[in-house]
Amino acid sequence: MILIWLLIAPSAGALLAWPLARWDPRGSRWVSLLALAAELAIVASIGVQAGQLGLSPAGPWLEELNVPWIPQLGIGFHLAMDGLSLLMVGLTAFLGLVSVVSSWNEIRERVGFFHFSLLWMLAGITGVLISLDLFLFYYFWEMMLVPSYLLFYWGYERRFYAAVKFFLFTQISGLLMLLAILGLFFVHGQATGAYTFDYSQLLGTPIAQPLATWLMLGFFIAFAVKLPVVPFHTWQPDAYTQSPTAATVILAGVMSKTGGYGLLRFLVPLFPGAAFGFAIFAFALAVAGILYGALLAYGQRDLKRLVAYSSLGHMGFVLLGAFAFTELSLQGVVLFMVAHGITTGALFVLLGALQERTGTRDMTRLGGIWATAPRLSGVTLLFALAALGLPGLGNFVGEFLVLVGTFQVNVAMAVAASAGIVASVIYALWFIQRTFQGPNEASWQLPDLSMREGAIMAIMVATIVWLGLYPQPVIDTFGQSLTNLQRYAASGRAKEVGPGQSVVVTTSVVRTPLAETRERTTEVVTTGFPGMGEPQ
Numbered sequence: 001m002i003l004i005w006l007l008i009a010p011s012a013g014a015l016l017a018w019p020l021a022r023w024d025p026r027g028s029r030w031v032s033l034l035a036l037a038a039e040l041a042i043v044a045s046i047g048v049q050a051g052q053l054g055l056s057p058a059g060p061w062l063e064e065l066n067v068p069w070i071p072q073l074g075i076g077f078h079l080a081m082d083g084l085s086l087l088m089v090g091l092t093a094f095l096g097l098v099s100v101v102s103s104w105n106e107i108r109e110r111v112g113f114f115h116f117s118l119l120w121m122l123a124g125i126t127g128v129l130i131s132l133d134l135f136l137f138y139y140f141w142e143m144m145l146v147p148s149y150l151l152f153y154w155g156y157e158r159r160f161y162a163a164v165k166f167f168l169f170t171q172i173s174g175l176l177m178l179l180a181i182l183g184l185f186f187v188h189g190q191a192t193g194a195y196t197f198d199y200s201q202l203l204g205t206p207i208a209q210p211l212a213t214w215l216m217l218g219f220f221i222a223f224a225v226k227l228p229v230v231p232f233h234t235w236q237p238d239a240y241t242q243s244p245t246a247a248t249v250i251l252a253g254v255m256s257k258t259g260g261y262g263l264l265r266f267l268v269p270l271f272p273g274a275a276f277g278f279a280i281f282a283f284a285l286a287v288a289g290i291l292y293g294a295l296l297a298y299g300q301r302d303l304k305r306l307v308a309y310s311s312l313g314h315m316g317f318v319l320l321g322a323f324a325f326t327e328l329s330l331q332g333v334v335l336f337m338v339a340h341g342i343t344t345g346a347l348f349v350l351l352g353a354l355q356e357r358t359g360t361r362d363m364t365r366l367g368g369i370w371a372t373a374p375r376l377s378g379v380t381l382l383f384a385l386a387a388l389g390l391p392g393l394g395n396f397v398g399e400f401l402v403l404v405g406t407f408q409v410n411v412a413m414a415v416a417a418s419a420g421i422v423a424s425v426i427y428a429l430w431f432i433q434r435t436f437q438g439p440n441e442a443s444w445q446l447p448d449l450s451m452r453e454g455a456i457m458a459i460m461v462a463t464i465v466w467l468g469l470y471p472q473p474v475i476d477t478f479g480q481s482l483t484n485l486q487r488y489a490a491s492g493r494a495k496e497v498g499p500g501q502s503v504v505v506t507t508s509v510v511r512t513p514l515a516e517t518r519e520r521t522t523e524v525v526t527t528g529f530p531g532m533g534e535p536q
Contacts, residue, residue, distance in 0.1 A: 001065065002042060002045075002046065002063055003063050003064075003065050003079040003080070003081060003130055004065065004079070005038075005042055006039055006042055006043070006089060006126050006130065007123055007126060007127055009035050009036070009038040009039040009042065010035050010036065010039055010096070010119040010120070010122045010123040010126065011119070011120070011123045012035065013031055013032055013034065013035025013036070013038075013115075013119045014035075014115070014116045014117075014118075014119035014120045014123065015116070016031045016035075017029075017031045017032050017035075017112055017115035017116050017119060018112040018113055018115070018116040019112065020112060021110075021111045021112025021113075021115070022112065025108075025111040025112070028111050028112045028115045029100060029104060029111070029115065031115070032100045032115040032118065032119055033097065033100055033101070035119060036093050036096040036097045036100065036119075036122070037097065039089075039092075039093040039096075039122075039126070040090065040093035040094060040097065043086060043089050043090040043093060044090070046062055046063055046081060046086060047086055047090070047477070049062075050062045050083070050086070050477075060082060060480075060481075060484045061080040061081060061082050062081050062082055062083070062086060063079075063080065063081045064078075064079070064080040064081075065077070065078070065079045065080070066078040066079075066080075066132075066198075069133075069136070073135075073195075073197075074185070074189075074194070074195045074196035074197055074198070075133060075135045075136070075197050076133050076136075076196075076197070076198055077133065077136060078131070078132040078133040078136065078198060078199070079130045079131060079132065079136075080130060080132045081130050082478075082480070082481040082484070083477040083478035083479065083480060083481040084261070084264065084265070084334060084478045084481040084482070084485075085129045085130055085261075085481075086477060086478075087334065087338055087474065087477060087478055088129045088257060088261055088337070089126055089129050089130065091253070091254060091257070091337075091338055091341050091342075092122060092125050092126055092129065092254045093122075093126075095249055095250060095253045095254050095341060095342075095345050096118070096119075096122045096250065096254075098249060098345055098346075098349060098456055098460070099118065099245070099246035099247075099249040099250055099345075100115070100118070100246065101452060101453075101456050102245050102246055102249065102349045102352060102353075102453075102456070103244065103245055103246040104452065105356070106244065106245055106246075106352065106356060107154055107244065107246070109154070110153075110154075113150075114151070114154055114246075116147075117147040117148075117150045117151050118147070118151065118246060118247070118250070120143075120146075120147040121144055121147035121148050121151065121250060121255075122250065122254075123143070124140050124141075124143035124144035124145075124147070125140075125144055125250075125254055125255060125258060126140075127139070127140030127143065128140045128141055128144065128258050128261070129258070129261060132198065132199040132200065133197050133198055133199065134181045134184070134185075134197040134198075134199060134202065134266075135181070135197040136197075137199075137266075138174070138177065138178055138181055141174060141177070141222070141258075142174055144255065144258075145167065145170050145171065145174070148166070148247065148250075148251065148255065149163050149166065149167050151243060151244065151246070151247035152166070152239075152242065152243055152244075152247070154244040154247070155242045155243045155244050155247070156241070156242050156243075156244075157242070158238065158241075158242050159242040159243070161238065161242070162235075162238035162239050162241070162242035162243065163239075163242075165234070165235045165238055165239070166235045166238075166239045168235075169225050169232065169234075169235040170225060170226070170235075173221045173222040173224075173225040173226075173232070174222055176217075176218045176221050176222060177218050177219055177221070177222035179218055180214075180215045180216075180217075180218025180219050181197070181218075183211070183214075183215045183218070184202060184205065184207075184215055184270065185197055185202075187205060187207050187211070187215075188201070188202055188205040191205060191206055192205075199266075202270060203269055203270065203488050203491070203492060204488075204491050204492040205270070205492075207271070207273075207274075209273070209274075212271055212273060212274040213271075213274045213277065213278065215271060215274070216267060216270075216271035216274035216275060216278065217278075219262065219266060219267045219270070219271070220263075220267060220278070220282075222259075222262070223258075223259040223260075223262040223263050223267060224259065224285075224319075225259070226255060226256060226258050226259030226262070227256055227259035227260060227263075227315050227318060227319060228256070228259070228312060228315065229259075229285050229286070229289055229315075229316070229319055230285060230288050230289040230292050230293075230312070230316075233289070233312055236308060236311075236312060237296075237305050237308040237309060237312070239251060240252055240304060240305070240307070240308035240311070240348075241302060241304045241305045241308060241361075244352075245348060245349060245351075245352030245353075248304070248348045248352070249345045249348050249349060252307075252308070252311050252341075252344045252345065252348060253340075253341040253342070253344055253345035253348075254341060256311070256315060257337045257340075257341060259315075259318075260315070260318040260319075260322065260333060260337050261337075263318070263319070263322040263323075264322055264330070264333065264334075264482075264485060265485070267322075268322065268323075268325060268485070268489050269485055269488040269489045269492065270492070271492075272489040272490070272492040273492070275323065275325075275489075278323075279323045279324075279409075280410075282319055282320075282322075282323040283320060283323060283324075283406075283410055283413040284413075285316075285319060286316040286317070286319040286320035286323070286413070286417065287316065287320070287413055287416045287417050287420075288316075289312060289313060289315070289316035289319070290313050290314075290316035290317065290320075290417050290419075290420035291313070291416075291419065291420055291423065292312070292313070293309050293310060293311070293312035293313020293314070293315075293316065293420075294309075294310070294313045294420050294423035294424055294426075294427060295423070296309040296312075297309035297310045297313065297424075297427045298423075298426060298427040298430065301362055301363050301364055302361045302362065302363075303351050303354070303355075303361045303362075303363060303431070303435065304348065304351055304355075304361055305361075306363075306427070306431055307344065307347050307348060307351065307387075310387060310424065310427065310428070311340070311344050313420055313423075313424065314336075314340055314387070314395070314399075314420075314424070315340070316417070316420065317332070317333075317336055317398070317399050317402045317403075317417065318333050318336060318337060318402075320402055320406055320413065320417055321333035321336070321401075321402035321405060321406065324402070324405050324406040324408070324409045324410070325409075325486070325489065326405035326406075326408050326409060327405070327482065327486070328401050328402075328404050328405035328408070329401065329402050329404075329405025329406055329408075329409075330405070330482045330485070330486075331401050331405070331475055331478075331479075331482065332397075332398045332399065332400065332401025332402035332403075332404075332405055333398070333402060334398075334474075334478050334482070335394065335397055335398035335401065335467065335471055335474060335475070336395065336397075336398025336399060336401075336402060337398075338394070338398075338467065338474065339386070339393075339394030339395045339397070339398050339464060339467050339468075340395060340398070342394065342460055342463050342464050342467075343383050343386045343387050343394070343395055343464060344387070345460070346379075346383045346457065346460045346461075346464075347380070347383050347384070347387065349453075349456070349457075350376065350379060350380045350383065350457075351380075353376065353449070353453060354366075354369070354376065354380075354435075357373075357446045357447060358444065358446065363431070363434045363435055364434075365442060366434070366435045366436075366442070366444075367434065367435065367436075367437070367438040367439060367440060367441055367442070368436075368437070368438055368439050368440025368441065368442075368444060369435060369436045369440075369444060369446065370436040370437060371440055372440065372444050372445055372446045372448075373446045373447070373448045373449070374448065375448045375449045375454065376446075376448055376449050377436040379449070379457045379461065380432070380435075380436065381432050381436070382461060382464075383460075383461075383464070384428045384429075384431065384432050385428070386464050386468075387424065387428060388421070388424040388425045388428040388429075389421045389424065391468070392465070392468045392469060393464050393465060393467070393468035394463075394464045394465075394466075394467030394468045394471070395464075395468075396468060397467065397468055397471050399421060402417075403417060403418055
């Protein structure tokens, strides 16, 4: 039942935070903090228990709950957590805490309803990350939408335009995924006689072409909108810019990661053959997003919009690594999602604090901030360097592994993507120089980071440095999960091979720059799937 408590903690906090604000807004804030701290503690307890077991449970899941819900329709209440979802739920709870703390003084109107919406949104994201019934997964996927739309109420000048645009993109793409889920449900039922939405049973469903491609695209568009991927990205700069700081932290740091999680957990394992055929197009979209995001970031004057386009470019590495599907690229994707969540979340918190102090996000009106707020400026510099991929910080490790893993599959795409890292150096350093250096022409006299803000930043700095210098514990946490995903995809691909083709199982010794040497058994398909290797 521990997985149920992951959903109860934010949900109960939401229901308490709303009415408490009528008597004291501080009560709403403290209840939200306690609810998210409880969720984080539950995640930590699962992680500690798994660590004591060596992260090697009897089955593929650290925790699992599977009970009938609507058995007549093949719908079950199936929740499960492995190392991958453990990290993602932990990131969700942590950034939820950061968002509450960062909005402590910013939100002064309808405080209770704000925290209700924020916790409701986080409960939906948690549900997405631990659902293994596709109907339940879709339920939580849509559950994220309404509260995130409501949070725009506390945003800025064009918040209603941004909210409607975000809602339309997310709703339409979600409906396409629903159609794909229903299509998979009926195809599996016709092939096996068992109509179910259960993930474990749907794996390996034989699907004829081109139907498999159409179903895969239904999932892909939904995940691409959330990630986001060019050309499904146009909601993102407006949403990140116009939403309040807390909502922006969750949108950029957590909700976008549900797109990457969906690619790893659902799209490739459920449709390995269609994903193989689509890989070259995914690579092209990823590289286009990396370069396009860097180019557009350089042309921005609005600080939040600059970081939004920067995030768009960097999330291209998630798409690139997910479709390369090598061991190294998958390690890089997960590490990068965690590091990017910390880095981008911190940058939006810092920019929100800067806007609160100056009343502007326009770089042309800033300058010379370092002299009056050195701690704020120095921490922003550190996270800007992390975002551009400075060695020694977490983002670099993730991007490097993605590029090395992609190089094993497609050299040209890996080389083209690496140009995005060079471009990010240009706009990141330009942003720091224009905002914090130079003369203080506006005569700014700003308060520096408060003790509350400084404590949060210290934790986030320590985390991003730890990920950059010693990522091995994190890799070990999700390593078995990625091996399972590769096995699921290989097994599904095996059912699609034609006459005269075969599947071989190889035992290989794997040595990576960041992982100790170990022996591993891997299923390999002779038709070839990017990242599954060649027959030996």
